[in-house]
Amino acid sequence: MTDEMPPETGGSGQWGVVALAWVLVGVPLLWGVWNTLLKAAALFR
Amino acid sequence: MPALLARERIVAKPGFNRWLVPPAALAIHLSIGMAYGFSVFWLPLSRAVGVTQPIPCPDSMGFLARMFASQCDWKISTLGWMYTLFFVFLGSSAAVFGRWLEHAGPRKAGVVAAFCWGGGFLLSALGVHLHQIWLLWLGSGIIGGCGLGLGYISPVSTLIKWFPDRRGMATGMAIMGFGGGAMIGAPLADILMKHYATAASVGVKETFLTMGAIYFVAMLAGAFGYRVPPPDWKPAGWVPPVKQGSMITSRHVHVDRAWRTPQFWLLWGVLCLNVSAGIGVIGMASPMIQEVFGGRLIELPGIPFTQLGEAQKAQLATVGAAFAALLSLFNIAGRIGWASLSDVIGRKRTYLIFFALGGALYALVPTAGQGGNVTLFVAIFCLILTMYGGGFATIPAYLADIFGTQFVGAIHGRLLTAWSAAGVLGPVLVNYIREFQIDRGVPAAQAYNVTMYVLVALLVVGFFCNLALRPVAERHYMSEDELSSERGLVAAASRA
Numbered sequence: 001m002t003d004e005m006p007p008e009t010g011g012s013g014q015w016g017v018v019a020l021a022w023v024l025v026g027v028p029l030l031w032g033v034w035n036t037l038l039k040a041a042a043l044f045r
Numbered sequence: 046m047p048a049l050l051a052r053e054r055i056v057a058k059p060g061f062n063r064w065l066v067p068p069a070a071l072a073i074h075l076s077i078g079m080a081y082g083f084s085v086f087w088l089p090l091s092r093a094v095g096v097t098q099p100i101p102c103p104d105s106m107g108f109l110a111r112m113f114a115s116q117c118d119w120k121i122s123t124l125g126w127m128y129t130l131f132f133v134f135l136g137s138s139a140a141v142f143g144r145w146l147e148h149a150g151p152r153k154a155g156v157v158a159a160f161c162w163g164g165g166f167l168l169s170a171l172g173v174h175l176h177q178i179w180l181l182w183l184g185s186g187i188i189g190g191c192g193l194g195l196g197y198i199s200p201v202s203t204l205i206k207w208f209p210d211r212r213g214m215a216t217g218m219a220i221m222g223f224g225g226g227a228m229i230g231a232p233l234a235d236i237l238m239k240h241y242a243t244a245a246s247v248g249v250k251e252t253f254l255t256m257g258a259i260y261f262v263a264m265l266a267g268a269f270g271y272r273v274p275p276p277d278w279k280p281a282g283w284v285p286p287v288k289q290g291s292m293i294t295s296r297h298v299h300v301d302r303a304w305r306t307p308q309f310w311l312l313w314g315v316l317c318l319n320v321s322a323g324i325g326v327i328g329m330a331s332p333m334i335q336e337v338f339g340g341r342l343i344e345l346p347g348i349p350f351t352q353l354g355e356a357q358k359a360q361l362a363t364v365g366a367a368f369a370a371l372l373s374l375f376n377i378a379g380r381i382g383w384a385s386l387s388d389v390i391g392r393k394r395t396y397l398i399f400f401a402l403g404g405a406l407y408a409l410v411p412t413a414g415q416g417g418n419v420t421l422f423v424a425i426f427c428l429i430l431t432m433y434g435g436g437f438a439t440i441p442a443y444l445a446d447i448f449g450t451q452f453v454g455a456i457h458g459r460l461l462t463a464w465s466a467a468g469v470l471g472p473v474l475v476n477y478i479r480e481f482q483i484d485r486g487v488p489a490a491q492a493y494n495v496t497m498y499v500l501v502a503l504l505v506v507g508f509f510c511n512l513a514l515r516p517v518a519e520r521h522y523m524s525e526d527e528l529s530s531e532r533g534l535v536a537a538a539s540r541a
Contacts, residue, residue: 015062017062017065018062018064018065021270024068024072024266025072025075025222028075028229029071029075029222029225029229032225032228032229033374033377036370036373037370039370040370041367042363042366043367043371043423
């Protein structure tokens with residue numbers, strides 16, 4: 001199975017664009033998770 | 046050429062990679078997820094006029110006069126109405142506009158959601174500037190609430206069509222974003238309010254303007270990133286499983302027929318009961334850990350909560366906030382984790398686990414509290430929260446399994462009224478039971494126990510609702526003619 005459009009319709013993949021799109025949403029999300037982890041750490045002190 | 050926002054315009058071209066759709070959906074869900082983090086504004090807004098200290102309105106001032114008063118500060122309970130408006134309008138707009146979304150396409154819905162959510166912030170900024178609470182309710186609560194509903198359901202149908210082989214994982218990724226939005230938005234709002242605060246302003250107006258602009262751009266980027274697959278597209282090499290009596294249909298039920306089936310109302314009950322129990326437990330978690338364990342949490346074992354001083358209670362409140370933060374992490378982890386697992390074990394089994402294991406865990410909470418085992422207590426709550434999040438994230442895939450994919454966005458929209466109902470049922474149930482117990486002289490720490498058992502009862506009912514689910518009766522499915530006609534309507538609407 002491929003995650004791209006079927007080969008019979010052409011297509012090359014766009015994996016670079018995919019990576020960029022994930023970085024754009026992933027970085028803020030990780031920043032939020034990191035902040036939350038820092039806050040949650042008070043529970044284990 | 047089709048209009049910029051038309052569905053026809055966003056049919057994926059050869060070479061499009063389906064993994065571009067989840068980040069587009071996440072951009073929208075991470076933005077609207079800030080709805081959960083709005084409480085970060087309550088304290089600063091409660092002293093928007095007084096700046097350093099709240100200026101209370103005179104006791105003689107009536108409700109209507111307070112709505113338009115600009116010389117005295119708002120109470121936190123008044124501001125808290127925003128949450129009610131958020132979730133009522135989320136459910137209502139998703140139910141009302143879901144059908145429109147199926148025809149108009151996700152891009153148009155995403156753009157409208159961006160205008161509502163971003164515009165709601167701008168109107169709220171004006172409300173802060175003029176100090177008119179009704180403008181905040183209208184801006185963020187009502188208009189923003191409609192943006193929440195449209196934004197929430199905008200990617201569901203598209204993701205399910207792109208990932209027929211991993212429906213749960215795909216929608217789980219987007220809905221995880223809704224759970225994670227406040228993790229980004231709340232600390233960002235805090236930073237911005239500190240940056241904009243002056244001797245004459247608490248900085249909320251400027252923060253609303255900035256965040257409104259950020260969310261507007263992020264949501265537009267997400268909406269313009271949406272692509273829909275060509276009709277009947279399948280991942281290469283993937284063969285839809287065909288199993289007699291399977292809970293996954295390859296046919297479709299019309300939205301106007303779906304809500305008349307028992308399956309719709311059983312799923313409505315499944316979502317409502319799972320969310321009611323979850324909301325109830327979330328509301329109790331932080332005060333409960335403080336009141337049940339008291340001094341034990343701050344190295345003063347043996348001293349109950351009621352005998353602690355103000356400084357010690359402040360220390361405990363920090364621990365309570367840390368506990369709430371930890372739970373929010375497990376909430377979002379559960380969204381992607383359980384929804385992905387449901388692709389492997391099936392949706393019905395996943396919800397059976399939520400209700401059976403969840404019920405057992407809720408029932409175990411009082412024992413863990415009485416045993417004084419903080420680690421066990423925290424672990425139980427964390428696991429419960431994964432199932433609360435998992436319940437939200439798995440439901441779109443469950444709907445697609447039962448009713449097919451043609452109208453799944455619209456059916457999901459109508460099902461979200463269960464969330465609105467749970468938003469009222471959960472807190473009301475928990476608060477009334479607790480007050481009733483305390484009025485009868487039950488100690489605060491023990492008053493939680495009965496509440497937990499009532500929540501277990503909700504989960505038992507949910508268990509049987511889920512158990513009763515069967516495939517939809519043959520007569521409810523759309524005929525080939527109806528399906529072709531509907532697809533023709535979608536194509537016509539998308540060109541409009």
